[in-house]
Amino acid sequence: MKKRLEILIQMQKIDTIIGAKNILTNKLPQQLNSLKQSLKDADETVEITKSEMDDNLKEQKLKELDIANNNTKITKYKNQLLTIETNKEYKALNSEINHLEKLNSEIDDDLIKLMEIEAELKERMDVEKQTQQKASDELKANEKRLEIEIQEVEKEIINLKEQRNNLAQDLxxxxxxxxxxxxxxxxxxxxxxxxxxxxxxxxxxxxxxxxxxxxxxxxxxxxxxxxxxxxxxx
Ligand SMILES: [Zn+2]
Known part of the structure; x- marks a missing residue:
């Protein structure tokens, strides 16, 4: 009977270790997943900012195009002014020129705002790229190790169970x-x-x-x- 009790005590010791290893089989993959998730999140954040920057630049180009078009018209109208004969026509054209110049000044204000946003986006992107790099480095540094550890723990559990089952044969x-x-x-x-x-x-x-x-x-x-x-x- 004493022998049986000793066997049970040994089996319990092994099962206690298996219990601790079981916790690791949950924890280690969680660690690995969390590293992968961090990188994924960082990638997504960078992508979002990148697309915001693209949109911003596109909008700037459109505004610049508007200004250029208006300037072409202004130049054309100013040339026409020289050849106009009636006062009425002169006034109408002049008012159109004024209108276009006012419009351009407004577009210019918008452009400055867009450039300010662009600068903010660049700063944000710098920080986000740093976070992305850090997440990537951390995953690179730990991925292999965690994968090996996960495999080792699984192997250890199999071995421990075998040891415990061998002991149990005498019960x-x-x-x-x-x-x-x-x-x-x-x-x-x-x-x-x-x-x-x-x-x-x-x-x-x-x-x-x-x-x-x-x-x-x-x-x-x-x-x-x-x-x-x-x-x-x-
Ligand atoms: Zn009890």
């Missing part, structure tokens, strides 16, 4: 089944120990007679509250 089937069900249902702790006359798994007070039985180690004793296998020491 009766119903005991293995009970151990397995406790591991599943009791937070990966099937074996608990007597801790100042209480179950280390759930804290339930162990009766004095049971404390004596545990110390003797001649039988498998289960906690009366949580059902874990109770041993003297773990």
């Amino acid at each position: 009766p089937r119903d005991l293995i089944r009970r151990y397995g069900s406790l591991i599943k249902k009791r937070n990966r702790k099937a074996v608990a120990f007597n801790e100042n006359n209480a179950c280390s798994g759930c804290g339930y007070t162990i009766r004095p007679q049971v404390v004596i039985d545990i110390r003797k180690g001649n039988s498998i004793i289960y906690c009366e509250s949580c059902g874990r296998i109770l041993v003297a020491k773990l």
